[in-house]
Amino acid sequence: MSKLTTGSFSIEDLESVQITINNIVGAAKEAAEEKAKELGPMGPTPFPGLETYRDDWNFKLLDRYEPVVTPMCDQCCYCTYGPCDLSNNKRGACGIDMLGHNGREFFLRVITGTACHAAHGRHLLDHLIEIFGEDLPLNLGLSDVLTPNITITTGQRPKTLGEIKPAMEYVEEQLTQLLATVHAGQESAEIDYDSKALFSGSLDHVGMEISDIVQIAALDFPRADPEAPLVEMGIGTIDKNKPFLCVIGHNVGGVTYMMDYMEEHELTDKVELGGLCCTAIDLTRYKEADRRPPYAKVVGSMAKELKIIRSGMPDVIVVDEQCVRGDIVPEAQKLKIPVIASNAKIMYGLPNRTDADVNETIEELKSGAIPGAVILDYDKLGEISVRLAQEMHPIREAAGVREIPSDEQLKAWVDKCADCGSCYLACPIELDIPEAMKFAKQGDFSYLENLHDSCIGCRRCEQVCKKEIPILSVIEKASQKIIAEEKGWMRAGRGQVFDAEIRSEGLNLVMGTTPGIIAIIGCPNYSDCAKGVYYIAEEFLKRNYIVVGTGCGSMDMGMYKDENGQTLYERFPGGFQSGGLSNIGSCVSNAHITGAAQKVAGIFGGRTMDGNLAEIADYVLNRVGACGLAWGAFSQKASSIGTGCNIYGIPAVLGAHSSKYRRALIAKNYDESKWKVYDARNGEEMAIPPAPEFLLTTAETWQEAVPMMAKACIRPSDNNLGRSIKLTHWMELHEKYIGGLPEDWWKFVRNEADLPLAKRADLLKKLEEEHGWEIDWKRKKIISGPKIKFDVSAQPTNLKRLCKEA
Amino acid sequence: MVDTTKNTKLFTSYGVTSSKAVNPDMVAKIISKAKRPLLVVGSGVLKPELLDRAVKIAQKANIPIAATGHSHIGFLDKAVDAKYINLHQLGFYLTDPNWPGLDGKGNYDTIILLEFKKYYINQVLSGTKNFSKVKAISIGRDYIQNATMSFGNISREDHYAALDELINAL
Ligand code: SF4
Ligand code: SF4
Ligand code: SF4
Numbered sequence: 023m024s025k026l027t028t029g030s031f032s033i034e035d036l037e038s039v040q041i042t043i044n045n046i047v048g049a050a051k052e053a054a055e056e057k058a059k060e061l062g063p064m065g066p067t068p069f070p071g072l073e074t075y076r077d078d079w080n081f082k083l084l085d086r087y088e089p090v091v092t093p094m095c096d097q098c099c100y101c102t103y104g105p106c107d108l109s110n111n112k113r114g115a116c117g118i119d120m121l122g123h124n125g126r127e128f129f130l131r132v133i134t135g136t137a138c139h140a141a142h143g144r145h146l147l148d149h150l151i152e153i154f155g156e157d158l159p160l161n162l163g164l165s166d167v168l169t170p171n172i173t174i175t176t177g178q179r180p181k182t183l184g185e186i187k188p189a190m191e192y193v194e195e196q197l198t199q200l201l202a203t204v205h206a207g208q209e210s211a212e213i214d215y216d217s218k219a220l221f222s223g224s225l226d227h228v229g230m231e232i233s234d235i236v237q238i239a240a241l242d243f244p245r246a247d248p249e250a251p252l253v254e255m256g257i258g259t260i261d262k263n264k265p266f267l268c269v270i271g272h273n274v275g276g277v278t279y280m281m282d283y284m285e286e287h288e289l290t291d292k293v294e295l296g297g298l299c300c301t302a303i304d305l306t307r308y309k310e311a312d313r314r315p316p317y318a319k320v321v322g323s324m325a326k327e328l329k330i331i332r333s334g335m336p337d338v339i340v341v342d343e344q345c346v347r348g349d350i351v352p353e354a355q356k357l358k359i360p361v362i363a364s365n366a367k368i369m370y371g372l373p374n375r376t377d378a379d380v381n382e383t384i385e386e387l388k389s390g391a392i393p394g395a396v397i398l399d400y401d402k403l404g405e406i407s408v409r410l411a412q413e414m415h416p417i418r419e420a421a422g423v424r425e426i427p428s429d430e431q432l433k434a435w436v437d438k439c440a441d442c443g444s445c446y447l448a449c450p451i452e453l454d455i456p457e458a459m460k461f462a463k464q465g466d467f468s469y470l471e472n473l474h475d476s477c478i479g480c481r482r483c484e485q486v487c488k489k490e491i492p493i494l495s496v497i498e499k500a501s502q503k504i505i506a507e508e509k510g511w512m513r514a515g516r517g518q519v520f521d522a523e524i525r526s527e528g529l530n531l532v533m534g535t536t537p538g539i540i541a542i543i544g545c546p547n548y549s550d551c552a553k554g555v556y557y558i559a560e561e562f563l564k565r566n567y568i569v570v571g572t573g574c575g576s577m578d579m580g581m582y583k584d585e586n587g588q589t590l591y592e593r594f595p596g597g598f599q600s601g602g603l604s605n606i607g608s609c610v611s612n613a614h615i616t617g618a619a620q621k622v623a624g625i626f627g628g629r630t631m632d633g634n635l636a637e638i639a640d641y642v643l644n645r646v647g648a649c650g651l652a653w654g655a656f657s658q659k660a661s662s663i664g665t666g667c668n669i670y671g672i673p674a675v676l677g678a679h680s681s682k683y684r685r686a687l688i689a690k691n692y693d694e695s696k697w698k699v700y701d702a703r704n705g706e707e708m709a710i711p712p713a714p715e716f717l718l719t720t721a722e723t724w725q726e727a728v729p730m731m732a733k734a735c736i737r738p739s740d741n742n743l744g745r746s747i748k749l750t751h752w753m754e755l756h757e758k759y760i761g762g763l764p765e766d767w768w769k770f771v772r773n774e775a776d777l778p779l780a781k782r783a784d785l786l787k788k789l790e791e792e793h794g795w796e797i798d799w800k801r802k803k804i805i806s807g808p809k810i811k812f813d814v815s816a817q818p819t820n821l822k823r824l825c826k827e828a
Numbered sequence: 829m830v831d832t833t834k835n836t837k838l839f840t841s842y843g844v845t846s847s848k849a850v851n852p853d854m855v856a857k858i859i860s861k862a863k864r865p866l867l868v869v870g871s872g873v874l875k876p877e878l879l880d881r882a883v884k885i886a887q888k889a890n891i892p893i894a895a896t897g898h899s900h901i902g903f904l905d906k907a908v909d910a911k912y913i914n915l916h917q918l919g920f921y922l923t924d925p926n927w928p929g930l931d932g933k934g935n936y937d938t939i940i941l942l943e944f945k946k947y948y949i950n951q952v953l954s955g956t957k958n959f960s961k962v963k964a965i966s967i968g969r970d971y972i973q974n975a976t977m978s979f980g981n982i983s984r985e986d987h988y989a990a991l992d993e994l995i996n997a998l
Binding site: 088679719726760764765 | 870
């Protein structure tokens with residue numbers, strides 16, 4: 023029996039009693055801290071608290087990247103003093119001002135997202151420990167640095183499931199502390215809310231890392247596999263002749279039992295299993311090595327949830343957690359689709375049949391006596407969902423609810439439209455529905471068809487239509503043909519980037535010869551077309567950037583084909599390499615994207631990772647050209663993922679809708695005092711170009727996002743070759759999408775070798791004529807002019823303490 | 829004359845309705861009175877009907893253009909002073925009295941906005957509304973509540989007509 027580390031109790035006069043204590047609150051962390059003392063070099067901030075990163079790192083970031091506050095509304099409705107009018111930065115009755123309140127609002131988004139991933143991690147960790155035991159090793163593929171986010175944050179290097187527990191406990195503790203600050207009369211300074219948000223972002227990547235590594239280790243997901251198999255994707259891939267079991271959400275726990283049941287009963291080719299959102303990605307990863315190619319299908323992103331239900335195809339829907347629509351039960355009921363809630367986080371008010379007899383539950387659901395049920399026992403879930411899908415299929419077929427509406431019905435709906443324009447006003451994507459209806463009345467349905475790709479399936483149009491036209495169904499019916507052809511390919515999520523890949527690309531990234539890492543992540547609330555992510559990915563892949571993706575972004579990248587009928591996943595290799603496209607995995611796999619940048623700092627930069635966030639982040643900000651794109655970010659989790667990237671010095675571009683997060687982090691490119699760092703060799707200040715110009719901002723169109731991201735990959739320490747490669751791409755992309763030379767290109771030039779080779783002479787002339795720089799034309803050299811000096815061995819840092827003289 | 833002040837239904841129900849509905853004549857007057865006006869156009873301007881009108885407004889009023897999104901590409905061969913800037917960045921810089929502006933001559937007192945997604949421009953303007961003195965006038969076809977003044981929700985045809993009236997009045 024292990025020794026008791028905390029607490030006290032006394033027992034008298036007991037005989038033959040065995041006491042088993044599974045866990046003592048706080049003990050795991052204390053034991054871990056004890057163990058950590060024996061470990062190698064440790065940075066200054068293991069197990070940080072709310073204040074730990076504030077002065078040494080967060081405020082440095084927030085000084086350059088100032089919080090840009092764009093309130094959602096002018097009021098605060100938090101407490102019973104109010105509602106208070108905060109317009110023009112007024113203070114409310116409790117004393118908080120508009121800035122502080124909005125800082126709180128954004129912060130609340132971030133901690134909500136963090137909690138989602140952490141809670142998901144806790145659920146999986148407990149579940150998998152129960153089945154596989156604490157000693158299951160974390161076999162994640164070819165990596166020494168298994169858990170970069172956990173290691174940087176806590177100083178721990180867990181090797182087994184059980185050893186993850188301290189990090190899990192720690193995240194939960196800090197989240198409680200963070201949540202407390204939202205209460206009225208707590209934190210009121212905007213800047214401190216932003217510092218806390220950044221801290222929460224770092225915790226989010228720990229929670230995500232835990233979620234993904236435990237499932238990779240225990241459920242045999244691909245282990246850092248660049249050759250992860252291709253998976254069929256899209257509504258068009260579902261075989262309508264088979265019973266269709268449709269799963270929605272983020273937590274793969276329950277789905278594995280359905281897959282096991284299907285295998286045991288030889289049903290894998292008799293029942294269609296497909297999903298939406300991250301559960302879909304993860305079910306294609308389950309026991310992947312034994313199953314290639316996976317038989318499970320990915321229907322698509324969250325935007326397809328209502329669309330797939332309205333299509334009538336699913337015979338049973340199983341939901342777990344996160345990104346699951348709130349109206350699935352009433353929508354499904356209209357088409358006699360039973361809904362099973364399999365996770366205590368979403369129970370939909372349904373009766374709990376966890377302890378009921380399986381046969382009785384199936385009968386109840388089949389008869390329609392109940393619209394759905396909560397089933398939290400995974401063994402039962404596996405059996406009921408698969409059996410029920412088979413039984414519902416003929417019943418629903420006979421009831422005629424497995425097909426979308428008839429042509430006559432469509433015509434009747436279209437004819438009802440009164441052209442009032444209410445739907446246009448309500449549609450978040452601002453789709454011109456009235457115009458499309460007008461053409462449809464004349465028999466031209468192509469306008470309606472065109473709406474399908476951009477429509478996020480939110481139903482806001484239907485809510486305001488006084489003629490009660492089911493507008494979403496109209497759009498989907500009119501798009502029947504293209505939907506049937508909606509088929510793509512995506513790689514099953516590969517998991518981490520392994521160390522050898524980092525070693526071979528690290529130098530190129532630090533030097534800038536591989537121009538950057540482009541991470542395409544996040545949800546489907548796109549402001550223009552969904553195809554934007556495809557165009558962006560293709561542009562960067564063709565230019566030899568490393569492109570990685572996760573979640574719905576990964577799916578949508580695979581939905582489109584080139585003129586040869588090939589998707590991006592078929593055209594480009596799956597490795598973390600120049601010109602490679604990796605699907606890292608589901609949303610929680612985002613931790614491996616920060617993880618890759620962190621590993622560059624740790625492995626390649628030789629920085630201590632353990633308990634050392636500021637130094638790792640400082641390295642990434644100054645040396646690793648990475649930029650995220652969350653083109654359709656809508657969820658709270660997207661805000662916490664992005665904020666986690668930001669604290670690690672990785673900028674992110676979001677779509678226009680994400681301005682509704684109420685805040686951005688943008689630097690003043692014209693304020694020279696913001697563009698200085700130290701040279702770690704001697705502690706002297708050195709001027710740097712204004713790059714990256716932002717940590718978090720939005721773009722209006724995908725065409726604008728492309729050059730913005732190329733520019734954001736420029737880093738202070740690029741060498742000449744790297745700088746000229748990065749400038750070449752940025753300037754070409756600017757020319758292509760925005761037109762002309764960017765106004766500020768010259769600010770990035772330190773000497774002639776930085777200039778793109780093909781245009782060097784032209785650009786030297788411009789420098790002379792337009793900016794008054796002195797050029798030695800014989801040697802084609804810049805003699806004077808640049809504000810930024812450069813020396814290849816300079817070591818830019820924002821941390822004075824890292825300087826030799828300090 | 830098009831009445832651009834009639835339909836001021838909000839596309840979203842939150843916040844305070846602070847935008848005053850204006851007609852083209854009034855907009856022309858405000859532009860002529862402004863010390864440092866800036867025409868801010870979004871990528872929606874790339875439709876020929878709108879691009880021509882934006883060019884005419886800039887030329888007749890003799891004001892520079894901040895071309896956001898990828899709208900700049902439309903102005904390359906036009907005789908106007910158009911510079912690219914990201915809208916979110918512009919919104920932030922407008923709240924800084926020390927911003928040298930797009931031409932190095934200082935910040936702007938009046939911005940005139942055309943062809944944005946309404947939710948995007950409205951959100952960016954919530955920053956300038958609360959944290960700056962800049963006057964924002966929306967001349968798009970949607971009523972923008974966080975602008976200082978705005979056209980109401982009007983049809984595409986009425987919008988073109990209203991822009992023509994504005995051009996004539998300049
Ligand atoms: S369902 Fe589609 S068309 Fe309707 S409001 Fe939502 S996005 Fe617009
Ligand atoms: S709200 Fe309904 S009636 Fe009005 S334009 Fe839209 S579809 Fe037609
Ligand atoms: S990317 Fe966004 S919408 Fe998609 S599953 Fe993840 S959080 Fe949900």
